[in-house]
Amino acid sequence: MKNAFRLILAMTVTFLFITWYRNAEQFPSFRYLLQICQESTRYKGTLNSESNSYGSDDLKINQLFNKIQGIIPKVTFTHVDNTTSARNSRAFLPNPKDMYCIGDPLTVQLNMYDFLGNRKKYGGDFLRARIYSPGLNASASGRIEDLSNGTYLAHFSLFWEGLVEVSVLLMHPSEGVAALWRARNEGYENIIYTGMFTSATETIYQKCGFHLATTDDVCEYRDQRDEEYFFCIKPPNLPCEALTHMNSVNSNHTYFSDVEKGLFNRSNIGVEIPNSFQAIRVSSCNKKDTAVQEKCKIRTRFPFPGGYFLRNVWYPLGCNMHRFETGEQITNCLQGKKVFLIGDSTLRQFIKHFTETLNIMMYFNHTENELQSWQKTLVSINMDKSIFVQWKKHTLPFISKTFYSVKEDTYAARQIDQIGGGQNTILLVTLGQHLRPFPFRTFIRRAINIRQAIERLFQRSPETTVIIKEENARDMDIDMERFSDFHGYVQYVILKEIFQDLNVGFVDALDMTIAYASNVIHPPLEVLENFISMCLTYIC
Template sequence: MDGKSTSSLFRYPTSFCVYALLTLMVLLILILNIAQIKNHNASIDESNQNWRIYPLPKLNSREKQQMQPKRDLWTERLVQCGYQNHSFTPEERSEGTFLMKMIEWPKPPNSAVPFQKSSNPAYSPFVILNSAKTFYVGDQFQVMLQMYDFDGHPKRYGGDYLQARIHTPALKAGSAGTVIDNQNGFYYINFNLSWPGKVEVSVLLVHPSEGIQVLKRLREERPERVYFKSTFKSGAVSETTVCNLCLSQSQPFCNFTDVRTGEPWFCYKPKELPCSARINHIMAGYEQNLLEGEEGHYFQSQVNVKKPILPSGLAHVTVKPSPHAGKDLRECVPGKSLLSPAGFYYQDKWMSTSCNIRRFDTPVVITDCLRGKNVYILGDSTIRQWFEYLTEFVSGLRKFDLGNLRKAGPHLALDIDNKIKMEYYAHGTPIRILPVSNQDLPFIANKLDEIKGGKNTVIAFTIWCHFNTFPVEPYIRRLQNIRRSILRLLERSPDTLVVIKTANVQALPRDVSLYNSDWYSYQLDLVMRKMFEGINVAFVDAWEMTIAHYLPHELHPKSIIIKNEIEVFLSYVCPL
């Protein structure tokens, strides 16, 4: 401003006052904006703390983990482990977020609960509600229990994992119950009455809520607690290195990410040999000393892991026949939603609640059903049992020796006269298995893409057990890839039958709980069911079939259970 302008301001006081007032207002607005920017930046910094995440293996201490809250985008964990961020569609991102929310588990109000304040099944009897009522086949009834701690005080929060069934030993009858957690220490269990007679109730505390928090910690912080190796070989030189889904970048590694699915896998680079010299995959071992402080108290087989809960009063109801209980069931066709209960045992035979199960009691009946069929069985050892059962029971289905180990495969069986071909392949990494060639572990999605399909093609698969030690996110991504391939297969060959075997329960000694707990399996099973809902596939509900049966829980169920699983499977192949 020149001198003339300045003098004119002083010559006119009113103009000067207006100018000063405007200047003051501008300065005031500027100061307020600067304060807002600082506050905004502080809020961004605070928000960024919530969006910070660390790689899965070799994580910092538990305290540092708690200081750095995790980002709530489920794909972030996958990207940290080598998945490509651009490969996720918006729908898949939303679905993953929904599924992670769906399986959230109730937490104790305090992060550290003394063992004496944890759930004690010995002090928490169940009671049958309205036990004096007259029950008929087709009715429902309910059991209630309140959980108490070791001091004999009632618990005020939920999160315990229970399994329950009703059964009549004399009839070899049984059915699984549905547990409802009120999250205040009270639990209700619903049962459907499907047969007459004296029906007994059995309830198990699989894990106390405090133990589940340990399992969650291990799943998030110690996914490397089962570790793998691969051998690299060239001529006389051989090296073996550690492998896993997500490796620390502390040393050079080989990237074996599958080109077609984007599923990552890594091995530390051999000192002398190139990455291309890798020849196999091996399950190497289990990390030990996983528990901290009092955590070991939550995994005592005779105290709080799969511990029976006793009744208060009667442990049974008497059920009368009902002329209106029966209903006409239709043939077994894919595309139906899974019901609960999915069925029940009667005289050791599984009776579905949704369709008519055929009986395949002789090799001839099975051969007639499979005549002209190409059958592909894909997955882990719990579905390999189907291949073994069929090839042992049906004499005409000859298993060929391909030089592969029984527990590894692949396997091939043929009935040339009846034009039946049956193949088994273990699913791709991660898988806990004996040494097996890389080429013999196809990803299920890739295998499905290679199958032509058609009305004579039958595909059965399962995948769950070997993901139990990992966070749930990689499992969600694996199923998304498999579903893509199924949809492509059904688009080009809609007559193809795809059958999915669900997870099954197992025995849980202390060490098994830390790597392969039923709670881990249950969470994955929930994801699997939801992922394939509304798609033209069929299910064999091995989860309920193993809970409902009278035999002890095993990872690999006895042949009578496998026979029933096979009958459900074949009822979709050859419905009534």
């Protein structure tokens, strides 16, 4: 009798659990939790090679990768003397004019030579062009046309009246571009990750990364849906779930050959190409003011260059950016809104500007020590105007010498999935700086996953405002193999390709920082204020 009762009880419990499980899957919140549980950390035993079993996105990734690889110069050299020399090259006006007017095009021709004075016969150099007038705080980027024979044309538009200077920098020779592309795509060894595993009685540090060449047991941290993978060597007495913190440092490893290393000495980076002409005088020529009155809107697409600075204010082409100069203007725009910032420290500048510079918001429950841990999630609020702003890092790969919690982390696509959306919800995303040291396919996959998350957001809430802040130029005196602006430029092109047809706004931080000559990872206040004004123009 007792055995029969136990059998009936067991069958009843099993039936109730199956019924609950099936019903739970019908509700989004439960389904999401179940999905996360099913895709959580799994112990995978021995790992001898990278075990990524990529799925349907592989074709998209390879197509985009191959498209870019097709335009990368395929050149080799045996001595630095045979590579492009900025100082031996020449910039001149092929068709000089007696008078230039506002709105006129300006073309500068560049003939490139190597260190021995020999004319270069192929293209692929990474150049950066700008025009500027220091007295007016005016500047704009130029567009480089590669004729593939050692000759380039730098195309500018003359946007303002006065004396205009021209600057063209050789960032990297074509031989350096080829080396950067090859080195970046060879592997993951340039950054070392260390994971901290903790329990009540011990703390163990283990090597982690995107690829571990080891015969030790490893923990695989997998997002199955988005095919994101990360690994740590398994600690001997702790489970994989005991991973709590992570840090990273640059390794001593390099994918450069000895001869390639010489191309990346600071003296060979960002070198001015000599001009054979003086500053150009631009006149108004009695042209009528044709200033655009319509404000910039979501889905506005800009060429490159897409605007110019005048008196430190950015003027985009084809639409009008409103200026938000005071805290009152910003709070009136953001009143009643929730703003989610997902990315790196260049987007963290936004919440710090609101809270620490303008003092229009207050951090919520953050101690001074927590604010010193720059990787920590920040929340800031304005109770009077009902404004909520949150900054959260985009997670791995995230580069930081100090340990940061991974228990609070999730990939950017997952963060977007947790945003309800609505007409008063703003999402700003940036991606790039922390991915520069890793193969381009890693970046492409991450960008595609974020795009798909934004598509899901629009499906449930099409009125949500989404803005992509593209990565900005950065320092020239850092490790070029890992952080060169060449990597940033390629990622800029990739993001344009992936997001171009979505209902999102763009803040072209690369164009703006090249124009301004802001060669620092965190652009100065004048540039930051224009980033913010561009975002707020989309919002209000």
